[in-house]
Amino acid sequence: MKGRCASLLFFLCLGLSQSLSAASVVFLNPGRTHEPFWASYAQFMQAAAGDLGMKLEIRYAERNLERMLDQAREVLQGENRPDYLVFVNEQYAGPEILRLARGSGVKLFAVNSSLTPDQQSVTGGTRERYPDWIGSMVPNDEEAGYLMAHSLLEQQARRAYGQPFDVLAFSGVKQTPAAQRREQGLMAALAEFPQARLRQLVYSEWNRDRAYNQALQLFQRYPDVSVVWSANDEMAFGAMKAATELGRKPGRDVYFSALNNSPEVLRTYLDGQISALVSGHFTLGGWAMVLLHDYDAGVDFARHGGKDREVRLFMALDRDKAKRLLRHMEQQGYDLDFRALSLVGKTSAPDYRFSLEPLMK
CATH class of the missing domain: 3.40.50.2300 (Response regulator)
Incomplete structure (x- = not known):
């Protein structure tokens, strides 16, 4: 009995020591x-x-x-x-x-x-x-921004048969290095597609509602937009909601990118509404x-x-x-x-x- 108690005490002390x-x-x-x-x-x-x-x-x-x-x-x-x-x-x-x-x-x-x-x-x-x-x-935030943009621009370039097309971009918090580097990736991809015209880049602070309100105005200001680059998924969802309410169809009339890993964004990509998705960080x-x-x-x-x-x-x-x-x-x-x-x-x-x-x- 004493031996069993001693063994139990030893393992309890070992566990406590490891915890501490x-x-x-x-x-x-x-x-x-x-x-x-x-x-x-x-x-x-x-x-x-x-x-x-x-x-x-x-x-x-x-x-x-x-x-x-x-x-x-x-x-x-x-x-x-x-x-x-x-x-x-x-x-x-x-x-x-x-x-x-x-x-x-x-x-x-x-x-x-x-x-x-x-x-x-x-x-x-x-x-x-x-x-x-x-x-x-x-x-590799810059590469992430580039991967999303290049995929979108390549898809739209094939559809546009060499004709110019309009692009909108939704970035995060302006004072955040990650947002800045993703923008650099976007600009690098745009440089490879001279027919792509970036109409406006706005800072939506990673927020779905803010992107939605901005997109409502931007889609009406630039009615020919066919590509929307977003630095995360929440902003993409906000812009997609605005596009849908204005009669545009994500994945068909407008190509959207997103970045993240939520089940929501993965399923939205799988059903074709998001055209380019990057994840990992x-x-x-x-x-x-x-x-x-x-x-x-x-x-x-x-x-x-x-x-x-x-x-x-x-x-x-x-x-x-x-x-x-x-x-x-x-x-x-x-x-x-x-x-x-x-x-x-x-x-x-x-x-x-x-x-x-x-x-x-």
């Missing part, structure tokens, strides 16, 4: 709680944290810069500080978050939008003036958790691909890929083994291999 030593992470989510993209982003991070044995807390800023900075201050200067803080340089908030972190002992990691070159000329880069800012990881927070897990275990990701990395996560989807991604989105924990991507104990592994491919199986 689990790396703790706070993610400052710049989006809204019920915003499809940022909600799925958080879910993917939670799936990674659970699989990797990490503690993750997510705080939503609800698209409010002051709220995000207040949350950063509370996390970094409060009593119960995490081991790591993951943040986004939304609305150029990065330098202030770094300043708040000074002397906190919390390690910082930037995702999705890192500090711009102009900002880093003042703050320094990772592991420089702010040594606890240990790394960053961003997706919702996984980035989960991959960041893998890097932090390994760093905490003594495997520095800087030696396996660099402390700052741009990962080619965005992928143009076809119908088969969209179906496969939708199937994973609907499964508990995305049916992924995040530990398989860790380099802990894998001395021969040269680098991390993050992509959307695991969700294409």
Whole structure:
């Protein structure tokens, strides 16, 4: 009996020890709680944290810069500080978050939008003036903007038989690096199609209702528009609603692009109303958790691909890929083994291999 009790006590203590030593992470989510993209982003991070044995807390800023900075201050200067803080340089908030972190002992990691070159000329880069800012990881936003635009323009060019055609563009928050880089991709694609005339680019701040109200005016101002590029799915849905109300048929009269991974956008693409769909960056927070897990275990990701990395996560989807991604989105924990991507104990592994491919199986 004593032996059984001793064994039970040993395993209880082991479990407690592992719980106490689990790396703790706070993610400052710049989006809204019920915003499809940022909600799925958080879910993917939670799936990674659970699989990797990490503690993750997510705080939503609800698209409010002051709220995000207040949350950063509370996390970094409060009593119960995490081991790591993951943040986004939304609305150029990065330098202030770094300043708040000074002397906190919390390690910082930037995702999705890192500090711009102009900002880093003042703050320094990772592991420089702010040594606890240990790394960053961003997706290939410019390529995403290009992939959407090129697909749309190519489809319309075939339909227009060389004749000029009109284009509208809906971008996100003007002060967000991700939006700016997606616009750069759009402009690169437009340069390849001289017959495409960009009538207007507006900033819809990633918001469906704002894009809807803008599109109602724009479609009437430019009645011959046949291509609509949107930097995310919410804005695409707003523009599509406006087009439909004005008697235009998405996927037939007007080609629309979208970017994201919600079941809604995947199904809309599969039914033909969206003509070009790109996805992948919702996984980035989960991959960041893998890097932090390994760093905490003594495997520095800087030696396996660099402390700052741009990962080619965005992928143009076809119908088969969209179906496969939708199937994973609907499964508990995305049916992924995040530990398989860790380099802990894998001395021969040269680098991390993050992509959307695991969700294409």
